[in-house]
Amino acid sequence: MKIYIERNKENKEFDFKGSVQDLLDTLNILSETVLVVKNGTIITEDEELINDDEIKILSVVSGG
């Protein structure tokens, strides 16, 4: 799975299957601090992901 983590401007690629919440747990990211986008659409934490999905993890934190 290809994952882009906006906050660190970091691209990752590894095998993954499971829910968005599982992915966030794996990456040690709190769900409250991010929005997860799959193929251009915002998805909820319960959504199941497959290895072919391209995921963007957007950071909620900002300054004003």
Added chain:
Amino acid sequence: MKCEKCENKAIIGNPILCSEHFEEYILKTVQDTITQFNLFTKETKICVAVSGGKDSLALIDILIRLGYSVEGLFVNEGISNYREYSNEDLEKFMRKNKLLLRTTSFQDLVGHSLDEIMNTEKFHACSVCGTLRRYLLNKFSKEYDVIATGHNLDDEAQTVLINLARGNTDLMFRGGPKSKPTNQFTQKVKPLIFVSEKQLLTYAIIRKIKTGFEECPYAQTSYRAHLRDLLNEEESKNPSTKLNILKSYLNLEKNIIKCDVKEKELCVCSVCGEASQEGICKACKLKEEIINLLH
């Protein structure tokens, strides 16, 4: 997950809504806040304080959709590489919505950007930023009835905790959705305080307002950032933590302590003529310090 109101897929889990119903929810939440706290009416001249973040643009977008008349006041702090949208995007957004955008900056006020001020290593970024920002917003908003800021639920819950933890009982009850009206200061209102930062980002993305991501480089070191992380951890485990903190605050303010808080007498700054709590205002004192250090 399916939307609570229709058959479409939910895009957010708190509340569980599809994008269409989520937009509706945000507009209603903000309108309810405006009504409940009597923030302003359709006749009010509203100045929106535009910052580097998505929040203030989302605020403008929401207020326009609700039928309010707004103009923007952009305070450029002078932090390089810190914009969630470029200046061109900002101008394009304002032009598209046919809104007036006035611009001022720390550079205009003290002759230096926040980056230059911070290079001296003599100041605390958030405190310099807060003082100069407040000053500029007040100075350039005199012809408006209110200044609306993009403060969200996360900001407010953090502020309540900061004041509690630091024992700032004087500042404690200056929070909430609107400041007390005075002759010298334009009243400040916060229509987004019941919208969480995560909800705001979701809205900004649906409305294509957010174009990039940059975190304020100075935020990392602040106590606020520490409490932000703590609150997010708690909220992830116990949803509604932030909302409960804000509601507790509002109840306290309403029921107990309000009558005991004494406002300091205001006079006029002998240097710049703006309202001040002392003979020389905080911004002018800070300006002198900065100029002495950088010349």
